[in-house]
Amino acid sequence: MGTSRRLLGYVESRKNLTGSACGLAGVGIALTGAAGGLWPLVVAGLYAAGALIAPPERPDTPLFPSADEQLDALRADFTTLRDYLAEVDLPPAVGDRLTGLATLVEALLEPGWVSDPDHLHVLARAVRQDVPEAVDAFVRTRWWSRFTPGAEAPESHLERQLAALHEEMTAIAAALRDAEAIRQETHTRYVEDR
Incomplete structure (x- = not known):
C-alpha cells in the first residue's frame, strides 16, 4: 500500500504534471516531423526537462485555531x-x-x-x-x-x-x-x- 500511495503521489505531483505537459509538446514536435527518428528521445528529454524545472512539492501550511x-x-x-x-x-x-x-x-x-x-x-x-x-x-x-x-x-x-x-x-x-x-x-x- 505504501508503494501505490507513493506512485499515486508522484502521478499527481507538480514534477510529473509539468514533465507530462513538456512531453506532450515533444509529441507535438514529433507529429510535425521535426524530430525525425529521434522523436522518443525528444519526448523523453522534454519530459525530463519539465520535471526538473517544476517547483518542488511543499507541505501544506498547518491550520492553527483562530x-x-x-x-x-x-x-x-x-x-x-x-x-x-x-x-x-x-x-x-x-x-x-x-x-x-x-x-x-x-x-x-x-x-x-x-x-x-x-x-x-x-x-x-x-x-x-x-x-x-x-x-x-x-x-x-x-x-x-x-x-x-x-x-x-x-x-x-x-x-x-x-x-x-x-x-x-x-x-x-x-x-x-x-x-x-x-x-x-x-x-x-x-x-x-x-
Whole structure:
C-alpha cells in the first residue's frame, strides 16, 4: 500500500504534471516531423526537462485555531478553573482578591474584546497555569505550615501572586480601553470633517 500511495503521489505531483505537459509538446514536435527518428528521445528529454524545472512539492501550511476558536477554548478552561476555585477553601481576604481577578478575566474573555495574540497569551497563561498553580501551591503550603509554626503565612505569597496577576489583567484592560478611546476619537474627527 505504501508503494501505490507513493506512485499515486508522484502521478499527481507538480514534477510529473509539468514533465507530462513538456512531453506532450515533444509529441507535438514529433507529429510535425521535426524530430525525425529521434522523436522518443525528444519526448523523453522534454519530459525530463519539465520535471526538473517544476517547483518542488511543499507541505501544506498547518491550520492553527483562530483567535475566536482560541477564546472559545479559553472560556471553557476558565469555566473549569472557576469550578475548581469554588471547591477551594480560601481565607476571606484572598477569596475577595481572587473573585476580583476572576471577574476581570471573565470580562476580558467576553466576545469581541481580546484579539491581540500577546493579550490572548497572557490570559491563557493566567487561566491555565498561573492561577491554578498559585492556588494549588497555597493549599499545599497551608497544609504543611501547621507543622512549622511561626513561618511566613502562605496567604501572603498567594496575595502577592494574585496582585501581580491582577496588575497584568488591568494592563490588558487599559490597553483595550486606550484602543477604544483612539477609535472613538478617530471616528469623531471623521464625522466632524465630513
